[in-house]
Amino acid sequence: xKPTYQFKLDGVTLRDMTADDVTAxxxxxxxxxxxxAWPMQMFFDELAQVDTRRYVVAEADGQIVAYAGxxxxxxxxxxxxxxxxxxxxxxxxxxxxxxxxxxxxxxxGAVEVLLEVREDNPRAQALYVRFGFEQIHVRRRYxxxxxxxxxxxxxxxxxxxx
Numbered sequence: 001x002k003p004t005y006q007f008k009l010d011g012v013t014l015r016d017m018t019a020d021d022v023t024a025x026x027x028x029x030x031x032x033x034x035x036x037a038w039p040m041q042m043f044f045d046e047l048a049q050v051d052t053r054r055y056v057v058a059e060a061d062g063q064i065v066a067y068a069g070x071x072x073x074x075x076x077x078x079x080x081x082x083x084x085x086x087x088x089x090x091x092x093x094x095x096x097x098x099x100x101x102x103x104x105x106x107x108x109g110a111v112e113v114l115l116e117v118r119e120d121n122p123r124a125q126a127l128y129v130r131f132g133f134e135q136i137h138v139r140r141r142y143x144x145x146x147x148x149x150x151x152x153x154x155x156x157x158x159x160x161x162x
Contacts (some may be wrong), residue, residue, distance in 0.1 A: 012088075017055035018049060019069060024064045025057065030096075031105035032083050037146045046080065048072075050143035054104045058084075058093050066093045069131060070101045082124075094127055102131070102154065111156050114143065116149040128152050 017025065024041040046053050052073055058066035068082035079101055084094045105113050114141065117124050133152040142149035 005145060011060050012065070012091070012096075013059045014056055015059070017043075017047060017057045019044060021057050021064060021067075021116050022047070025067050028064060028083065028085060029081075032085065033037065036143050038081070052157065053080075054101070056097060056100055058097060060088065066097055066137075068097045068101055070102060070104050072108040073107055073110040074109045077101075077108065077110035077113045079113065082115075089123070094124075095130075098127065100130055102156070106156055113154040115152050117152060118143060119148040119150055123147070125150065125152075128154075 013096070013101040019123060022040060022043045029043075030037045039083045043055075046069055047055060049071075053071050055059055056067065057064045057071040065088040066082075066084040069080040071080050079098075082094065082101070083098060084097075102113060113133075115128065115133070117128060121140070133154045133155060135150050136153045138150040139151060141147070
């Protein structure tokens with residue numbers, strides 16, 4: 001397991017997600033994505049696939065305030081999920097987590113990182129654009145409530161900032 005490290009933000013720590021975190025993450029998942037929440041077992045299944053997955057959590061005062069996951073099957077990486085609780089948005093946590101996922105994609109030999117984002121989530125879209133992602137496709141009615149998903153791609157090169 002990779003060592004835990006501190007963000008440059010007071011009191012927020014990023015570390016690898018463990019099975020012990022799944023209950024808390026699943027509660028946040030249902031809160032943040034009530035229509036599209038992953039079932040608890042899906043998180044356990046994802047964590048079990050260490051050869052192709054990496055999941056992280058951010059903690060503040062002992063509480064998980066963000067989580068994210070990456071799947072990488074060379075040469076493509078895919079951001080499986082990324083979430084920050086609303087009370088902690090705007091503090092750089094999403095950027096720090098996304099940076100870590102992009103670096104993990106590089107370590108695993110990916111040349112592209114893909115993700116889906118809700119068409120009605122401009123805040124997340126803006127984050128991805130700041131990191132160099134570009135929209136490459138629309139998946140119509142991708143989410144259970146009928147909202148479209150924008151498929152975005154980041155091409156990793158030597159000079160691509162993370």
